Amino acid sequence: MVHVPEDKIVEGGILCHLAQRDWMMRDILDLMLSDSDNTATNFLIDFIGFAKMAAWFEAEFAHLHLGRYLMEVTDRENYLSAETALELLERLLADPSPFGQVCQKALFYQESVNKLLQDLPEGCSYSKTGELEDTEHDAARIFAGDSYYDICFMSHYTGLEEREQILLAQNAVGKLAYQDLTGK
Known part of the structure; x- marks a missing residue:
């Protein structure tokens, strides 16, 4: 069990809406991912x-930088390349440890399915999304049987109309991948 202090609560996610502050560590990990x-x-x-x-990320991943906490207002920035996002996804999905199992379950039950997974049936993917006021990202493993595609779609937009077009493109990419895997 761990305690999440009230002064560490930030917007985005479910913890900012709940009164509970004592959690099992595995639940914190699950909430981060799902x-x-x-x-x-x-x-x-x-x-x-x-x-x-931050040092571990810099040593292990060429295109991953932790520059700030999430929702922190600062001139420092976080960044991640599509290639590195897929590498992280692949590592988590290949990890047989209890940590890997918690991560895999959280990625399987991803709450946000309005991007690559929008038009797909439940139970055919692992996914991790990300968004800011001007970005829509999704990294997913879409599978049918033993066959799969690992896809990362990262985007930047300047208005709601562009955002809508990006989401439609993400939906189409996921649907095409699944159709190719299933032959439908």
Whole structure:
């Protein structure tokens, strides 16, 4: 069990709406992945240590930089390439440890399915989405039987009309991948 202090609660996700502040660590990890909960993510960054996590990311991944906490207003920025997002997804899905199993379950039950997974049946994917006021990202493994595609779709938009077009494109890519896998 861990305690999430009230002064560490930020917008984005479910923890900012709940009164409960004591959680099992596996639930915090699940909320970070399945619900994209910003408080859960920041809690895990603090739990490991910001500098330690940032250094590990820099050492392990060429195109992943932790520059700030989520929802922090600063001139520092986080960044992640599509290639690195897919590498992270592949690592998590290949991890047989209890940690990997928690991550896999959270990615399987992703709450946000309005992007690559919009037109797909339940139970055919693992996914991690991300969004800001001007971005819509999704990294997913879409599968049918033993065959799969790993797809990352990262976007930047400047208005609601562009956002709508990006979401439609993400929907189409996911649907085409699934149709190719199933022959339908």
